[in-house]
Amino acid sequence: MLAGAAPASAQRALGTSPRDARQFDESFHKYAKRFFGVGYDWRLFKAQAMAESGLDPEAHSRSGARGLMQLMPSTFAEIQSRNPELTSINDPEWNIAAGIQYDRVLWNLWKEHPADLDRRSFMFGSYNAGRRTILRAQEMARRDSLDASKWVSIEAVAPRVQGWRHLETLGYVGKIGINLAALLVNDPP
Numbered sequence: 001m002l003a004g005a006a007p008a009s010a011q012r013a014l015g016t017s018p019r020d021a022r023q024f025d026e027s028f029h030k031y032a033k034r035f036f037g038v039g040y041d042w043r044l045f046k047a048q049a050m051a052e053s054g055l056d057p058e059a060h061s062r063s064g065a066r067g068l069m070q071l072m073p074s075t076f077a078e079i080q081s082r083n084p085e086l087t088s089i090n091d092p093e094w095n096i097a098a099g100i101q102y103d104r105v106l107w108n109l110w111k112e113h114p115a116d117l118d119r120r121s122f123m124f125g126s127y128n129a130g131r132r133t134i135l136r137a138q139e140m141a142r143r144d145s146l147d148a149s150k151w152v153s154i155e156a157v158a159p160r161v162q163g164w165r166h167l168e169t170l171g172y173v174g175k176i177g178i179n180l181a182a183l184l185v186n187d188p189p
Contacts, residue, residue: 021055024068027096034097035104043187045100047179048124051172052099057092068092069099103127113149121151121173129169137161 025046032042046055052070053059065072066089071079076089079098086094106123109131113119125134137157138148146153151173158166 024049024055024057024092024096027093028100031097031100035100036107041180043183044120044176044180045096045103047176047183048103048127049096049099050179051175057090057095066090067095067099069095069102071095071098071102075102106131115150118149118151122154124173124176125151125154125169128172129164129166133161133164133169137164 025042028046028049029042032040032045049055049068052065053068055068057068059068059070060066061070063072066076071089073089076086076095076098079101080086083097083101086098088094089098103123106126107119109126110119110122113122122134134154137154140157140161141148141153144153144157146156148154155170158164158170
């Protein structure tokens with residue numbers, strides 16, 4: 001098995017071969033460094049793409065999300081307006097760049113969360129469900145006298161947040177963690 005490749009069972013589930021699993025590593029590394037800094041682990045964003053698209057650059061969702069990072073065309077256009085070099089949502093490199101930059105925008109919106117793991121969960125939860133949905137969950141957590149800066153509190157109130165497909169979001173955040181753990185086992189820092 002190649003270092004950094006997902007385990008064979010994960011590769012089968014994702015429909016990727018070891019070569020395919022490493023195909024976009026350079027782009028994940030490059031844009032993680034650009035938008036999060038030198039020390040930030042680029043594999044986190046690869047784990048996200050594994051959860052989003054199974055590392056399939058041709059992936060399309062029923063809702064219209066596209067590419068490795070499953071960006072909505074409107075989100076890509078918003079990011080592209082600040083980065084005109086991102087010429088196509090269908091180009092895997094630009095899709096990765098836009099997805100990681102969008103993660104950075106969300107990361108910056110959750111500054112009040114001091115623990116990186118919680119902040120990361122809020123970032124990914126917002127990527128999946130939208131920030132307003134997570135803000136509604138925080139308000140419900142506060143009403144229940146829970147610490148709204150902790151992701152575990154959001155998980156606790158999630159079933160009661162109207163209009164939120166919470167199982168999808170909670171599963172998504174958890175899947176990124178599982179994917180990252182698999183990547184770390186196969187390619188330790």
